[in-house]
Amino acid sequence: MNAEGGAGSGLPVALDAAGGDFGALPNVEGAVAAARTGLKVLLVGDRVKLHAELGKYPGSASLPLEIVEAGDVIGMDDHASDVRGRRDASINVANRLVKEGRASAVVSMGHSGASMASSLLTLGRLKGVDRPAILTHLPSRNGFITMLDVGANADVKPAYLAQWAGLASTYLKVVEDRQNPSVGLLSIGEEDHKGNALTLEVHALLREAARRGDLNFHGNVEGRDIFQGTTDIVVTDGFTGNIALKLAEGEAKVLFGWVRDALGTSLLSKLGGLLVRSSLRGVAARLDPSTYGASLLIGVNGLSYIGHGSADARAVKNALLRADRADQTRLIARLKEGLETAAPVGTD
């Protein structure tokens, strides 16, 4: 327990304030909004620029915000591997703050590949995890589902997915208070024998883990089960998961565009549209990626959140608050405990 009364580290969250399509602007605005709720944030980037940006917010000087200098930034067109040689890049500096125990978590809206590489290189992997995965949430009929991997690993081995299923189960227990969360394996038929060569092997590993009591395996789920919310967790490889995530986001956008257009077709429907606008806005909010802010890179030895390059201030704020909440729950320590308790699955 720290002085604040929570179980977390009490440390500030490090924000890669230079990263993302729009640079410092949404990062600083989001950090200011998070700081106004009491959260301590370290803004990592060019000190002069960040100071100037902060100056736009009256009263920001009294907020729990601190600038940490980083003279370089990995651009959205750079290569992920550039993080290796560029020690002063904001994402590397931010990850080192976590590694050195000066920050509880790192949040970045910058180059996703670079952010993953930087966290993996700087923080290392949890013992028993071959590859970290990106864990995210999608809205579903029952609230939300948790899906991983949504893009860190295009090519995988069966053991990776089995490890991720265990990590995500611990995550949901710890961070979202879900008792005995169910795991579905994304496949092309509910029956055990339906799938491709990969999922058939993963299926066997998950059955075995369930038999040992390490997790609650529901069996295969199909594409339609994601929005149905058939299981708490959907585990898949990073290729399929990334396509599923982007399809889901893209479809929601296009569908709501059509609904908006449909509401503008006649005077009657325009009037109706005015009357239903706020109801529809509630639905749209459920589908807005900014609600979650960023996705967790799970499996590294530290809290690392990675968001869209196009993230707005609201996404930045929500990501910072989520990162702090995960720290409050001692997520990393709990993941380690989980990995020690469960039987290891094909680790290096």
Add this chain to the structure above:
Amino acid sequence: MNAEGGAGSGLPVALDAAGGDFGALPNVEGAVAAARTGLKVLLVGDRVKLHAELGKYPGSASLPLEIVEAGDVIGMDDHASDVRGRRDASINVANRLVKEGRASAVVSMGHSGASMASSLLTLGRLKGVDRPAILTHLPSRNGFITMLDVGANADVKPAYLAQWAGLASTYLKVVEDRQNPSVGLLSIGEEDHKGNALTLEVHALLREAARRGDLNFHGNVEGRDIFQGTTDIVVTDGFTGNIALKLAEGEAKVLFGWVRDALGTSLLSKLGGLLVRSSLRGVAARLDPSTYGASLLIGVNGLSYIGHGSADARAVKNALLRADRADQTRLIARLKEGLETAAPVGTD
């Protein structure tokens, strides 16, 4: 040119009238509706049952409908491989009608795996095609996109996808009059080097085919591009494609459920909902799988359409009409011409 003035065979379409979750009912109703537009249909199944079912439709005796006896049916819980030993199963009889030149096409809402297996075994493959794929349509911002494979092949080789890209290109030119249709390879980033081991190899094959002028390769597309309609065709393996299709259908269903619920939350939104109902119905219709009716098993030596087990009469009717339209365009002959003209890609 046949007597009807079209370029097609003038033959009837064979319907597996016993297949599907609801057996003869929606099949017969759909066939009657199609026959009323002038289409000739062979209803394949139990003669007594089908005759009784047909009797419910006044005037059906004068419609161009004929019953072809098939004493057996592959149930939805049977194994796909059962088609091998069950010669009299309706799907086998229907496929033989095509093989023997007595029907222009086969349409089935029965067990998908069995329908594929039966068409493959009975009709054989087109020369230059290693594996047939399921080709379907999804609505997009610009109308619709054509996606394949959506489920026939869970595990693939790179050459399969390159062949499918060529088949789908010919299909769109012939059936939908699209000039120079563009092909996108479903992957996890637009850049050429983004993807998994499979897509990187397919990418190289498609670049090569485009260089030779065999098709119009756009490059990689992402999950969001499906509904955006970035390309005319999206090519992917049957595992990813099946998950994408079922996710897209499931998401539309859940989202429209939410919109409906949102419209019922208050008196004001209820009133608005009444006013916008018909506009929203137009949007929902674009997303209804019944609009297309069934998907084409492309790559077999004959026209074979496979639909949802839960298909309703409207889906059956639309599938029959689509099958006949494909016959009118001499699709199979044109696919063969296309395969002869283009450089072969890794065929058996």
